[in-house]
Amino acid sequence: MIPRKHHKILVQGITGKQGTFWTSAMQEYGSRIVGGVNPKRAGSEHLGVPVFASAREAAKSEPFDISIMFIPPMMAKAAAIDACEAGAKMLVCLTEHIPAHDVMEMHVAAAANGTQIVGPNTAGLVTPGECFVGIMPGFNHRVFQPGRIGVVSRSGSLGTLVCLNLTQQGMGQSAFYGVGGDPMIGTTSADAVRILDADPGTDAIALCGEIGGSAEEDAAAYAKTMKKPVVAFIAGRQSPPGKKMGHAGAIVAGGKGDYPTKRGALEKAGVAVADTPSGIPSLLKERLTSSAA
């Protein structure tokens, strides 16, 4: 799904410093926050919405579609399972450094309850002009403008740069989909490309990948079947193998997940790959013009 302004959003960890800061920013932008969770503050109100003891409790009186977690790594598993069992359609998991075994358990709970997990270690999603769910500068009009380009990124900071480049070139975005920098994420780059391919508001897709794993190869396999143009940039060409480049998932190990393999797979699938992020807008324009002709 793509977050829309009618979607009801729950904030787990709403009363903390970051939870408070970003919930206010989301509210200001138009995101429909209906409640928050903090077991110690249940029954009170925060930022004008009721605070519940758990997501399951919240669901009883304030049904919601999306939950976003501002929860530290060691407590993330319990919070995520709570949200899945409460019936969240989408769970946005910002937390970085959640133990991998916990992440696996979260994915089992999501599958059992039909929840779409975005992340872990995502900066969230922005639907320009409607709402944002996450820790992206959705409110910054120089970065995000409503339009028809769907953007998928493993990294929040690189995704921000690419949206900025698009906006500078007069190309607004239908949606920004931050999928997260962890190795075992719920919604993969290929999943996000598929979602944007099905979105009637999206004409073309910018895919921001990075070294490590096989997300770009999988997205390439899907892109081959698409009519909408896809343009990509892959970060990490200059990164030495065997080192984790910040993200737990960004590592070239045993010759797998390297830049040439990813670029090759994408180009073979008809995806144009830009050498620098600033090259994305012109490639998109080219492709959009030629596909319209």
Next chain:
Amino acid sequence: MNFEEHAAKPLLARHGIAVPRSELAHDPVEAGRAAESIGPCVVKAQVPTGKRGKAGGIKLAASAEEASSHAENIIGMEIGGWPVGKVLIEAQTKIDRELYAAIVNDSATKGPMLLFSQLGGMDVEEAAEEDPDAMRRVPFSIIDGLTEKNAREAVAGLELDAVEDQLVTTLVNLYKAYRALDAELLEINPLVITADNHVVALDCKLTMDDGAAPRQEAIVPMAAPEKRTELEAKAAAEGLKYIELGGSVGVIANGAGLTMTTMDVIAHYGGQPANFLEVGGEAYTKAKTALSILLENPNIKSLLVNFCGAFARTDVMAEGVVSAWQELDPDIPIFFTIHGTGEDEAIALVKERLGIEPFDLMDDAVKAAVNAANERVST
């Protein structure tokens, strides 16, 4: 986080997997003494990397004298870039068959997976590449764990006869260890069947999930040290992700993706990045510490600051960099490009306190930093 054989094997034993008797030795005298009590033994270099045998780091010894002389040769060797500082003196095992078993985190299924092969020993990865059927892959549920049924499926048809039950138990125990140790990878290669029909782990490789370190305090101190330069170690102690790259353009950026991208764009415009240094995420208030560590690298000829703030507030990061810059007053040029959360305040601050105009386009900032560095390298 990687564990060497001598640290990993006792953890296997704790979960009911048989390992040979062994002692750790740091010098030839200790090695000889250990061999005396153990008998015919194998002298094994302890480094957190594979291919030790091929590098000459594993030798058989029939006597204590021989063990001691092997230890003398092996200690001080370099294997896979790691200096050997200790050897494991391990009792010899009479091997009938060599197998391979591992449990890994599988990102495709988002769950654990058992890997099993009857082609254990050296070069198992290469063997599996040539013959994909040689490696059996059994994904299973993290909730149910590795069941006896999963394990039997993995070893089916291998004519194991008397040892099948023992092997199945070993695999189930391997899973218990994987779970208890928060492993990303727990591998036994070779897992041998001895001449007298026992299943024994002759080697073990453990990679623990870094994210689980806070709840694995008991075993974290046993992990092998990371391969780091002095500055990398210093940065790690400050909780910063810093990697030295040998070029001349210093990089400070926020977020892993943007930092990698900045390095790529520097190379695209004919420069060489000096480092990876990410100040985003939880570290976004540590810009000052980050800068002072980075400036200790004598190869840096120019510095590029690229902020594209999402979660990280660019005004907070810029304040840190500007303060440190004024305090340290380094003799190299600095270039800024700043966008995202807090950009107006950040840009105003850089202009006001350093008299420097940040670039609107990242590419322009990169080109300027590359040109400045290249000029200073050539003069």
